[in-house]
Amino acid sequence: MPSITFEGQRYVLREQESVLEGLLRHDVSVLSSCRSGVCQSCIMRAVDQSPPAESQKGLKESLRSRGHFLACLCRPESDMEITLPGNADLPWVSAKVIGKERLSERVMQLTLRCPDTFSFQAGQFINIIHDDKVRSYSVANVPNGMRTLELHVYRVDNGRISNWIHNDLAVGDAMSIQGPFGDCVYNPAAPDQPLLLIGTGCGLAALRGVIHNALQQGHTAPIHLFHGSRALDGVYLTNEMRALTERYPHFNYTVCLSSNAPPSGFTPGRAADVALAQYPQLKGWRVYLCGNTDMVKTAKRKAFLAGAALKDIHSDPFEFSHAMSPAPPSAASLSD
Numbered sequence: 100m101p102s103i104t105f106e107g108q109r110y111v112l113r114e115q116e117s118v119l120e121g122l123l124r125h126d127v128s129v130l131s132s133c134r135s136g137v138c139q140s141c142i143m144r145a146v147d148q149s150p151p152a153e154s155q156k157g158l159k160e161s162l163r164s165r166g167h168f169l170a171c172l173c174r175p176e177s178d179m180e181i182t183l184p185g186n187a188d189l190p191w192v193s194a195k196v197i198g199k200e201r202l203s204e205r206v207m208q209l210t211l212r213c214p215d216t217f218s219f220q221a222g223q224f225i226n227i228i229h230d231d232k233v234r235s236y237s238v239a240n241v242p243n244g245m246r247t248l249e250l251h252v253y254r255v256d257n258g259r260i261s262n263w264i265h266n267d268l269a270v271g272d273a274m275s276i277q278g279p280f281g282d283c284v285y286n287p288a289a290p291d292q293p294l295l296l297i298g299t300g301c302g303l304a305a306l307r308g309v310i311h312n313a314l315q316q317g318h319t320a321p322i323h324l325f326h327g328s329r330a331l332d333g334v335y336l337t338n339e340m341r342a343l344t345e346r347y348p349h350f351n352y353t354v355c356l357s358s359n360a361p362p363s364g365f366t367p368g369r370a371a372d373v374a375l376a377q378y379p380q381l382k383g384w385r386v387y388l389c390g391n392t393d394m395v396k397t398a399k400r401k402a403f404l405a406g407a408a409l410k411d412i413h414s415d416p417f418e419f420s421h422a423m424s425p426a427p428p429s430a431a432s433l434s435d
């Protein structure tokens with residue numbers, strides 16, 4: 100079995116065990132969150148050889164070329180020496196909470212002021228860290244020169260970080276953020292490409308960013324948003340989206356409720372089922388899928404079978420598998 104050497108200690112991996120699983124099994128503290136290759140919080144660096152290609156999936160070229168890899172995806176075939184990335188490689192920076200606004204019974208908008216150096220595109224996501232735990236949240240706004248980030252946070256029952264954000268985090272508090280990550284972003288090079296956006300719950304956050312960016316940049320082809328939730332408490336921004344349909348005739352908005360007997364104005368059923376039944380031919384379209392992991396994976400397959408090119412399908416599955424992680428750098432020790 101291959102072994103990994105980390106901070107001078109050698110750990111033998113079990114068959115098919117990832118580097119992350121092996122380290123956690125030996126009680127080694129490393130950051131992790133989704134453990135599915137999405138959130139990138141378990142990034143590490145190979146010291147003396149190239150990591151397996153599949154463990155570099157989704158990483159920026161600048162990180163790949165310097166041997167960085169995702170520990171949750173890394174199943175080495177030979178021995179490896181590994182180290183943590185430096186703060187210069189993937190910095191945690193300090194952001195300040197400048198606003199909290201309830202968008203629905205379950206959804207809170209959190210507005211952060213980030214450092215000048217922090218640049219992002221609408222629809223990407225960031226990681227936040229609190230009480231040794233990392234979580235990912237999508238950026239719902241278009242960069243506006245004000246250094247603000249808007250996040251939509253759904254309060255998960257018994258969720259440690261979402262409840263902390265809803266109940267305890269206060270305007271004026273500092274927090275540590277990392278990123279941005281992900282490619283759920285608008286492509287300004289194709290203004291005449293129809294867009295299909297499907298999101299459940301706070302999957303709307305990234306989609307809102309993409310939509311505002313597309314409309315601001317003069318997208319000419321139709322834009323179809325399908326937002327779904329099981330219950331009414333996951334539906335939000337209906338007024339804003341309906342106002343956009345009035346202002347932009349090529350923007351279409353369908354809000355779906357999969358619970359029994361939705362009130363008028365809501366389409367019964369699951370957002371992805373409704374959307375893909377309405378638009379069964381997606382050749383030449385660009386598709387965005389965000390939210391519930393099962394929905395995203397199923398809809399990705401169906402969109403591909405309906406003709407969308409894989410390169411034109413952007414997805415952010417809200418993967419979760421949260422393990423205990425070591426203490427983060429304190430916000431006070433980070434640059435503002």
Ligand SMILES: Cc1cc2nc3c(=O)[nH]c(=O)nc-3n(C[C@H](O)[C@H](O)[C@H](O)COP(=O)(O)OP(=O)(O)OC[C@H]3O[C@@H](n4cnc5c(N)ncnc54)[C@H](O)[C@@H]3O)c2cc1C
Nearest residue numbers: 234235236237252253257258259260261301417418419421
């Ligand atoms: C790329 C990415 C982008 C994301 N963007 C957003 C966003 O914009 N807004 C947002 O609100 N969330 C988003 N998430 C999900 C978010 O990162 C957290 O998983 C979520 O807030 C729950 O964290 P928690 O600490 O409150 O719950 P935990 O304490 O981790 O979990 C509490 C319980 O809820 C279950 N659970 C945890 N997460 C989920 C989930 N997503 N769905 C269903 N059950 C869950 C757990 O199994 C556990 O039983 C995103 C995730 C990813 C990977």
